[in-house]
Amino acid sequence: MKMTSCDFDVIVVGGGCAGLWAAACSADEGASTLLLEKASEVGDRVVCAEGVGARGLRSVIEPSSEWIAATIDGARLYAPDGKWYEIEQPGCGFVLRKDRFILGLAEIAAKRGVEIRTSAFGSLVSLADDHISIEACVDGCREQLRARALIAADGIRCEISRRAGILGSLQVNEIFSCAQDTVSGISVDTHFVEFHFGRRIAPGGYAWVFPKGRDRANVGVGIVFDTRQSDCASEYLARFKIERCPESSIERAIVGGVPSVSNPFEGYGRGIFAAGDAARVADPISGAGIVPALESGAIAGRAAAAYSRGRLSLRASEEAYRSELRHLWRDRTLRFAIRRIMMRASDSDLCRLLARSAEFFAGGNRLDGDPIGLVRFLIRAMPDVFRVVKHLVKV
């Protein structure tokens, strides 16, 4: 069969951390790669609390000091009964300057040969057997482009995959609904993150304080909606701030969602590979999505390049993509089950859970260590709460 000529081997839609890293990895594999970002600059409208585990980030990329607002040496966990637990773990994480981090990823991608177009809205036009047509709309001017493969990294709305009929919409209880203010004039320990739990503070989720300097922090709330509750995340945040930092002033306010699903995107898509929130790979327990976005970006970038350069058939490249994603998330069913426990836990269960978790970490275990070790410990310590996940873990 004669192959249709294409403008690029791979087009990436979305210039967040998933799309930029996918594009960098695709170009690294020799594929001519174009990235379309609808914002006027990459890193322009970061919607994120910017916290990241050091080990996870370093497994993908060594962070530049330019990207880091604070190095984290531990966490304080606040229980609904007013008790709190300090978990000291020097160097366990970072609060990023995510706008600079994104710019850094863009520089790496550009150095590897990725063409990055900003103010460029990408949409799917059609899928043919040997190519994909994408429309790039820049300042009202429309251009049709052809690529062998497409990476959908367009964030939680997943418009590319939904338009292709590959993904449906998220249910409301599959989203952590978040509101966050970056504030100044707050008293914080510059090297400790705070997590606050309880149904009054954040039903089904938690409130956070991530320091970004001496008197600055990202203060936010993530909740999971249920039909009996009428307040939105912003209202929980307003109440939390009255208690935690009444004197602070807001520099920037954002709202957004993080997908929290048991089955991420698996890419049965005729040359469409998804990454990041568009692949719904964020951690279902914590909502952390930066490292999963980078990891899935690398997987999507490599698979799209292998297919578009003719090194693998479409079927083989999709199989490689799926099996790498599955390997990455081999404990996802367990994580999702734990998320459901957390969502339903009463305040007294949460108090016990935090006290027990603190014991686990006091025993020398790492916050960024093996989460299954903590689950095993909790199954033994709180069999009444954790019995529903017992069959998923060898205790």
Ligand SMILES: Cc1cc2nc3c(=O)[nH]c(=O)nc-3n(C[C@H](O)[C@H](O)[C@H](O)COP(=O)(O)OP(=O)(O)OC[C@H]3O[C@@H](n4cnc5c(N)ncnc54)[C@H](O)[C@@H]3O)c2cc1C
């Ligand atoms: C309030 C909040 C706090 C969070 N805090 C943390 C945290 O502390 N740590 C953590 O690990 N995770 C956190 N997350 C999750 C994390 O931010 C995301 O999982 C991660 O950023 C996903 O990256 P992404 O590249 O997939 O998507 P995004 O960052 O959403 O990037 C998608 C990009 O695609 C662009 N785009 C969309 N559609 C188009 C189009 N049609 N054409 C061109 N461009 C398009 C958008 O402009 C955007 O730049 C948080 C999320 C929220 C909402």
